[in-house]
Amino acid sequence: MKRLPEIQINLFQLAVLLDEEDKKFYDYVIAHNVYCSHCRGVAKEGIDVEEVYLTDLNDIRVQGRCKVCNGVVGRLFEYGEKKDFYERANRFRNSIKI
Numbered sequence: 563m564k565r566l567p568e569i570q571i572n573l574f575q576l577a578v579l580l581d582e583e584d585k586k587f588y589d590y591v592i593a594h595n596v597y598c599s600h601c602r603g604v605a606k607e608g609i610d611v612e613e614v615y616l617t618d619l620n621d622i623r624v625q626g627r628c629k630v631c632n633g634v635v636g637r638l639f640e641y642g643e644k645k646d647f648y649e650r651a652n653r654f655r656n657s658i659k660i
């Protein structure tokens with residue numbers, strides 16, 4: 563199988579990709595469940611998302627900053643494991659011709 567390229571997407575494109583359940587999970591994790599290595603624990607105030615990527619496995623990877631210490635943090639959302647998300651992501655890739 564051909565490896566998909568990792569592409570950077572914007573927040574509007576992310577919103578199109580996530581269904582209601584995905585979005586709830588995403589919002590929860592961003593606010594309560596991203597590990598910050600500087601704080602040595604969960605980013606207590608959540609994070610500011612700066613960059614979003616659709617990975618080669620159709621997972622979502624975000625990079626941002628901890629709202630407490632401003633340290634760089636990242637989180638992978640393994641949405642690509644869900645068949646409906648994976649197919650939605652492929653349709654999205656086709657629609658933007660990458």
Ligand SMILES: [Zn+2]
Pocket residue numbers: 598599600601605628629630631632633
């Ligand atoms: Zn922190």
